[in-house]
Amino acid sequence: MSTDLETPLPTKFDVSDFDPRARRARSIRRLLLGTIALVAVLGLPWWVYPPIAVDIAAWALFAISVDLLLGFVGALSFGHAAFWGVSAYSAGLIAQNFGLPFPVAIVGGAIAAMIIAVPIGYLAVRRSGIYFAMVTLAFAQMIWFVANQWKDVTGGENGLQGVPKSFFGIELIETEAFYFYYVVVILIVAGAWLAWRIVNSPFGRVLVAIRDNSARTRALGYDVEKYKLIAFVLSAGIAGVAGGVFAISHGFVSLQELDWTTSGKVVLMTVLGGMGTLWGGPVGAAVIVLLEDRLATSGFDGIGIITGSIFILCVLLFRRGIWGTAKNLIDRARAGYAKRRS
C-alpha cells in the first residue's frame, strides 16, 4: 500500500481564508496569543517558586504528549507514565554514570522512551477505546514491576538518588533553579513545537481522520496502524523529554514516576485543560501543580477530594476543559461580531 504523506486530506472550508480583513484579524489574534504564551513561559519563574515552575513546564509537555494521542488520534493512553518514567530513569542513569551535561541525558532518556514505545505501541494500536487504555496500562504496570524489582539499577522502592545537574560547569545553572528553568524550557518548548508541527502537518490531518473514522481512512488507502504507531512513538518521545526534565530537576527518580497514578494525573490535566487543543494541557498542568503545591502546605488533608471535585465539575460543566471553553467563548463572540457587521 502506498501512502502519500504529502497529500493533505481536504479540510473544512473556511471563508475567512479568502477574506483579507478576516485574515488580518486572525494574524493579529495569533500574534496576541503568541505574545501571551511567550510572556507566560518566560515570566513563570518570576511568579512562582522556580522548582515549581520547572514542574509545571515538565507536566505541561507531558500533558501535550497525551493530548497528541487523546485529542488527535482519539486514543486514551492510560500508561503514559511508562515513557515519562523510563525516560526519567534513563536520563538519571546517564547523568549519574557518564557525567554528561543534562540536556544530553534528557535527550537520551527520550530516545529510551521511544525505543520502549515501539513494541508497546505495536501491540496497543491494534486496539482502540477502552482496550487501548487497558493494554497501555498493563505495559506501564509491567515496567513498574521491573523497576521495583531491579534494585541494583533503579534502587527499587528507594529510587535513584543523587542525579547531578551538570551543565558545562556553569554553576549558576547547576545550582539555581531559576536559571535552570531557562535552559530546560528550551527543551520543553522544542517538544511543544514538535507536537504542534505534528498536529498541523499532513500527517496530523491523517491522524485526525483516523480519529474521526478509521475504517474510512483505511478505505482511502492509509495504513492506519502505521500512522497510529508513529504518533504513539512520537508522543512517547515528547513524554520522555518531559520525564527527563522532571528527573534532572528533582535530582532523583522514584517509582512514583512509573506509578499508574502518574498516568492518571496527566490524563486529568489534559482533560481539565481541554483535550484536542494541545495548549489546554499546559493550562491544566499549571492548575493541578499549583493547586497541589498550595494544598500541601495548607494543612488541609483532602487533596484528592479537591482535585477530584474539580475534575467532576469540569467534566459536568465544561466538557471542553478550561482552554477549550475559553476558546469556544472567544469563537462565539467573534461569530456574533462578524454577524453584526454583515
Place this chain on the structure above:
Amino acid sequence: MTTTRSGLVTVTGFAASALMLAGCAGGPPPAPESDLSNDKVVIGLLNDQSGVYKDLSGPNSKVAIEMAIEDYLAEYGDQAVVTEDQIEIVMADTQNKPDVANTQAQQMYDRSNADVILDVPASSAALAVAEVANQKKKLHINISAATTELTGAACNPYTFHWAYNTQMLAKGAAGVVEDGGETWSLVYPDYAFGQDMVKSFTAAVEDAGGTVNEAIATPFPNDNFSTFITRAASTDPDVIGTMAAGGDLINFVKQFNQSGVRDQAQLAVGLMFITDIHSLGVDEFSGTTFTDAWYWNYDEQNREFADRFLDLTDTRPSFAHAANYSAAYQYLDAIQRAGTDDADAIIEELEGLKVDDVFLRNGEIRAGDHSVVHDSYVAKVKDAADVEEDWDYEEITATIPAEDAFPDVNPNCSM
C-alpha cells in the same frame, strides 16, 4: 503556607522576672551573643498529613515540637539564645510522594528559611529530602523513615537519622528466639523495605541460634494474604514474622487471626506503631511481639511526657512523636551551646554527643554515619483483659542496649 508562630504558653514566671529585672541596672549577665540566620530559628515539619502515616506522626508531631520549644525556653529562661518570638514552625504535607517531598523541602529551605527539617516518613521521600539537605547544606533530622540507606550509601553530613531503622527493628527477634521461638517463617512485601527487613530478620534470628524455614514474598500492596499465611504455617514454625506495614499489616493480621494459624504459631511483626494497635484493637494483636523504639508507659519520665501530650492532643504519643520532641529539643540545645543556627556549627555540636532525654536512653549521636543510637525495647501486645487504660497496650519484655540495637557504623557510608 501555614506559618505558625509558636503560640505557646509563656512561662509566666519568666515574663514576670524579666519585667522586674528591666528596672534594675545590674541583674544577671545578658543573654549570650547569638548569631541566627534571618534572626530566627525555623523548624520545618515535613510529613504525612493526609495519608496512611498521619496518625503515627502527622500533625501531632507539631505538638511534640512545640513541647520541645516550651521545655527549651523553660530550661534556659532568659539565658536562651533563641527567644520565643524567634522560633517558628512551618509544616507541609509530603503525601508520601518523593517528588512532592523533594519540592516541599526545597521550598522550606529556600522560602521559609527553614534551618532544619524534621520527620519525613516513607523511605523514598526521606531519601529525596536528604538529597535536598545535602545540596542546600541545611539540616535534616529524619525520624519516621526506616531505611538504613539514610545512614548508608545515601548518607551525608547534613542528615541525621534519629529514631529507628530496619536493622534495629530486627533485633527484637533475638529475644523471641531466646524465649523458645526457634523456628521462623517470614512473610514480606516484595519491595525495598520488605527485602531489607527480611535480610535483617534472618541475620538476627540466626545470630540468636534460631532458624528461618523460609521467607515468602508477597506482592505490595496486597489485600489477600491467606495463601501466604497457609504456606508460612506449612513448615510448622514457632513464629511467623510479617514485614507488612501500615494498611497491609492490618489486613495481614486480620487474616492471620481468622485462619486459625494463631493457635499454632506466634506472630512477630517487623514494624508496628502503637497507633496500629489502637486502630485495629488490642484483641487482634494480643501476644504479638515487635521491637519498639519507645513506649509511653515504660517509666515515670515517659508517662509524664505522655500525660502532657494527652492533654494537648487527646491521644498518647507514638515513638515518632517522642522522637520529634527529642530531635527538636536537642537541636535547640545545640544552638544554645553553639550560639548560632549555622548548620555546620550545629553538626559539630551534635556529632558524637551523648544524650539522655525522654526519648533517647543511653543515646549517642554517632559521628561516623549520623545514626542516633539508643536503647530499644522488645514489646509484647497485652491481652485485652490486662489493659488497664486506653493505649495501655504494650508490655516491655526486654531492653535492647543501644550498642546491640544499633551495632556498627554503616560500612557503606562515607561522608
